[in-house]
Amino acid sequence: xxxxxxxxxxxxxxxxxxxxxxxxxxxxxxxxxxxxxxxxxxxxxxxxxxxxxxxxxxxxxxxxxxxxxxxxxxxxxxxxxxxxxxxxxxxxxxxxxxxxxxxxxxxxxxxxxxxxxxxxxxxxxxxxxxxxxxxxxxxxxxxxxxxxxxxxxxxxxxxxxxxxxxxxxxxxxxxxxxxxxxxxxxxxxxxxxxxxxxxxxxxxxxxxxxxxxxxxxxxxxxxxxxxxxxxxxxxxxxxxxxxxxxxxxxxxxxxxxxxxxxxxxxxxxxxxxxxxxxxxxxxxxxxxxxxxxxxxxxxxxxxxxxxxxxxxxxxxxxxxxxxxxxxxxxxxxxxxxxxxxxxxxxxxxxxxxxxxxxxxxxxxxxxxxxxxxxxxxxxxxxxxxxxxxxxxxxxxxxxxxxxxxxxxxxxxxxxxxxxxxxxxxxxxxxxxxxxxxxxxxxxxxxxxxxxxxxxxxxxxxxxxxxxxxxxxxxxxxxxxxxxxxxxxxxxxxxxxxxxxxxxxxxxxxxxxxxxxxxxxxxxxxxxxxxxxxxxxxxxxxxxxxxxxxxx
Numbered sequence: 001x002x003x004x005x006x007x008x009x010x011x012x013x014x015x016x017x018x019x020x021x022x023x024x025x026x027x028x029x030x031x032x033x034x035x036x037x038x039x040x041x042x043x044x045x046x047x048x049x050x051x052x053x054x055x056x057x058x059x060x061x062x063x064x065x066x067x068x069x070x071x072x073x074x075x076x077x078x079x080x081x082x083x084x085x086x087x088x089x090x091x092x093x094x095x096x097x098x099x100x101x102x103x104x105x106x107x108x109x110x111x112x113x114x115x116x117x118x119x120x121x122x123x124x125x126x127x128x129x130x131x132x133x134x135x136x137x138x139x140x141x142x143x144x145x146x147x148x149x150x151x152x153x154x155x156x157x158x159x160x161x162x163x164x165x166x167x168x169x170x171x172x173x174x175x176x177x178x179x180x181x182x183x184x185x186x187x188x189x190x191x192x193x194x195x196x197x198x199x200x201x202x203x204x205x206x207x208x209x210x211x212x213x214x215x216x217x218x219x220x221x222x223x224x225x226x227x228x229x230x231x232x233x234x235x236x237x238x239x240x241x242x243x244x245x246x247x248x249x250x251x252x253x254x255x256x257x258x259x260x261x262x263x264x265x266x267x268x269x270x271x272x273x274x275x276x277x278x279x280x281x282x283x284x285x286x287x288x289x290x291x292x293x294x295x296x297x298x299x300x301x302x303x304x305x306x307x308x309x310x311x312x313x314x315x316x317x318x319x320x321x322x323x324x325x326x327x328x329x330x331x332x333x334x335x336x337x338x339x340x341x342x343x344x345x346x347x348x349x350x351x352x353x354x355x356x357x358x359x360x361x362x363x364x365x366x367x368x369x370x371x372x373x374x375x376x377x378x379x380x381x382x383x384x385x386x387x388x389x390x391x392x393x394x395x396x397x398x399x400x401x402x403x404x405x406x407x408x409x410x411x412x413x414x415x416x417x418x419x420x421x422x423x424x425x426x427x428x429x430x431x432x433x434x435x436x437x438x439x440x441x442x443x444x445x446x447x448x449x450x451x452x453x454x455x456x457x458x459x460x461x462x463x464x465x466x467x468x469x470x471x472x473x474x475x476x477x478x479x480x481x482x483x484x485x486x487x488x489x490x491x492x493x494x495x496x497x498x499x500x501x502x503x504x505x506x507x508x509x510x511x512x513x514x515x516x517x518x519x520x521x522x523x524x525x526x527x528x529x530x531x532x533x534x535x536x537x538x539x540x541x542x543x544x545x546x547x548x549x550x551x
Contacts, residue, residue: 011036012032012033012036015036015097018094018114018118019094019097019098019101019103019110019111019114019115020098020103020104020106020107020108020110020111020114021103021106021107021110022101022102022103022106023101023102023103023104023105023106023107024100024101024102024105027101027102032101035100035101036097038096038100039093039096039097039100039101040093042092042096043089043090043092043093043096044089046059046088046089046092047059047060047085047086047088047089047092048060048061048085048089049061050062050063050085050088058084058088059085059088060081060082060084060085061081063080063081063084063085064077064078064080064081065077067080067081067130067133067134070134070135071134072133072134076133076134077133077134079129079133080129080130080133080134083125083129083133084122084125084126084129084130086125087121087122087125087126088122090118090121090122091115091118091119091121091122094114094115094118095115095118095119098111098114098115131512132516136510136512136513136516137507137510137513138513139227139506139507140500140501140503140504140506140507140510140513140514141497141500141513141514141517142226142227143227143503143504143507144496144500144503145221145227146158146159146229146230147337147496147500147503148337148338148493148496148497148500148514148517149337149338149339150179150182150335150336150337150338150339151334151335151336151337151339151340151491151496152336152491152496153330153333153334153335153336154178154179154182154330154334154335154336154337154339156175157175157176157177157178157179157330157334158175158177158178158179158230159175159229159230160172160173160174160175161173161175161176161177162177162312162313162315163177163231164177164229164230164231165228165229165230165231166229166230173313173315174313175313176305176306176309176312176313176319176324176327178324178329178330179234180321180324181286181287181329181330182339183238183241183242184286185279185282185283185286185287186238186242187241187242187245188275188279188282189279189283190242190243190245190246190249191245191246191248191249192249192272192275192276192279193246194207194211194245194246194247194249194250194253195249195250195252195253195268195272195275196253196269196272196276197211197250197253198249198250198251198252198253198254198256198257199253199254199257199265199268199269199272200535204250204254207250208247208250211243211246211250212243215239215240215242215243215246218239219235219236219239219240222235222236222239223236253268253272256268276350277350280343280346280347280350283343284343284414286329287329287330287332287335288329288330288331288332289325289329293325294325294326294327297322297325297326298326300322301322302320302322302323302325302326303319303323303326304323304326304327304328305319305323305324305326305327305328306327306328307327308323331408332408332409332410332411333408333409333410335410336490336491336492336496337491337492337493337496338492338493338521340410340482340485340490340491340492340493341479341482341483341485341492341493341494343410343414344410344413344414344417344482344485344492345417345475345478345479345482347413347414347415347417347418348417348418348420348421348475348478348479348481348482349421349475349478350418351414351415351417351418351419351421351422352417352418352419352420352421352422352424352425352474352478353421353422353425353471354418354422355418355419355421355422355423355425355426356421356422356423356424356425356426356428356429357425357426357429357460358374358422358426359374359377359378359422359423359426360425360426360427360429360430360433360463361433361455362374363375363378363426363430364430364433374426377419377423378423378426378427381419381420381423382423382424382427386420386481386484387484387487389416389419389420390413390416390484390485390487390488391488392416393409393412393413393415393416394409394412394488397412397415397416398412409488409490410490413485413488413490417478417481417482420478421474421475421478424474424477425471425474428467428470428471428474429460429463429464429467429471431467431470432462432463432464432465432466432467433459433460433463435462435463435466436458436459436462436463440458440459440462441454441458441459444457444458468533468536468537469533469537472529472530472532472533475529476526476529476530479522479525479526479529480522480526483518483522486498493518493521494518497514497515497517497518498511498514498515500514501514
């Protein structure tokens with residue numbers, strides 16, 4: 001009984017925060033709950049029956065019938081009706097509560113704001129859900145799902161190779177399947193991600209359930225046979241392997257941290273962080289290996305796949321992974337899709353953090369040899385927008401790098417994102433370094449630590465702890481800024497999504513659907529980064545006021 005009372009008290013508290021406090025003289029403590037039940041009952045009736053009462057907005061049944069008449073499937077019509085009816089019920093609940101309890105008489109502004117906001121939400125929810133479930137034709141995205149993830153050139157490497165659904169006859173095949181490189185990147189990435197979660201002292205289900213659900217959704221997307229031009233068994237098998245790798249990595253990390261002391265767990269976390277950085281450079285290397293790696297593959301028995309190209313396309317030879325590793329990789333100019341955004345954003349975070357640490361300490365140095373160049377670079381880069389520096393990387397950076405390294409456009413973008421992110425992170429870290437208590441530095445020197453050890457083991461960890469939210473904000477900004485790559489004609493996720501309607505005559509005019517998907521994907525990654533940041537802050541004791549001392 002007490003739990004029911006507490007639940008109702010919470011409902012009344014929510015009601016007052018939205019619709020305002022009761023202002024009618026007929027509202028008393030004894031009938032307040034009954035009046036709320038009346039408002040809820042009427043709201044449910046109006047939200048479900050709705051237009052059947054003629055004078056009210058459409059309800060659930062009428063919304064479903066209208067959606068089906070406009071061409072929506074019965075399932076989509078039911079979902080649209082349920083979402084819209086929920087918003088309408090909420091709006092009626094706020095409105096009827098305000099009228100029955102006459103909250104405008106007590107708090108006019110709060111009541112009017114709550115009612116207007118509720119009905120504006122109805123218009124927004126109904127409009128968006130109607131577009132998503134009734135109007136939109138999502139085939140334009142579904143038919144090009146592989147293209148959006150890896151880009152045109154890498155898609156051809158997969159779909160135009162022998163064994164693909166597109167290569168019905170040998171004469172149609174002209175590629176060597178190189179998508180194994182993506183799976184070799186996915187395995188260590190899943191291992192690092194799962195290991196990092198394993199070091200957190202939480203229930204395993206909090207990671208394993210969403211991780212399994214994510215892999216299940218990816219496998220479902222790969223398996224659905226509509227608009228498919230590849231053998232679905234290949235990505236499904238590789239996703240299952242990646243899932244197993246994630247399970248093993250999480251289990252090992254979780255078990256080790258559960259039986260070890262805290263300092264050992266912290267040491268494992270540092271190793272995982274180093275492994276994440278190595279994985280980034282490994283991903284770039286495996287996509288287009290240097291000659292040293294190719295020579296090593298030949299030494300181990302591999303034969304360059306490009307030398308057997310005609311025999312492979314004819315179906316006479318099936319190259320091994322070692323043969324493909326010994327042959328040519330995928331040039332950076334052939335990268336595309338979401339893969340490009342992820343690799344560039346990761347460069348901005350990984351390289352940017354390293355550059356930011358160097359610049360932050362350099363700016364604080366007493367030696368002009370370190371401080372002047374650091375200040376000059378930080379102020380120069382921060383004084384201009386990112387798009388200007390991307391154009392600089394396209395037109396001017398090749399002349400600066402040619403004597404040393406002939407980098408392709410995407411590689412120069414990686415470097416520029418790293419420099420740009422590093423300059424902003426340097427200023428964030430500088431604020432954290434200035435907040436480090438001088439007593440800690442003196443204690444470190446008294447213990448015999450060198451100035452370098454003091455900076456890396458005392459000052460930097462404390463600065464990162466206190467500035468973590470700002471650092472993550474920079475990372476999220478860099479992730480969203482990768483959409484600027486389409487301006488310089490790099491086939492990133494946003495540019496491919498924008499151009500999808502031109503891929504088929506069936507999709508002409510369907511330009512909103514890909515943009516909605518793009519917005520959703522970028523929001524999901526940004527939201528995930530923010531949640532990871534909050535989890536780390538909680539572990540460091542920085543959620544509540546005074547957490548700095550706890551950390």
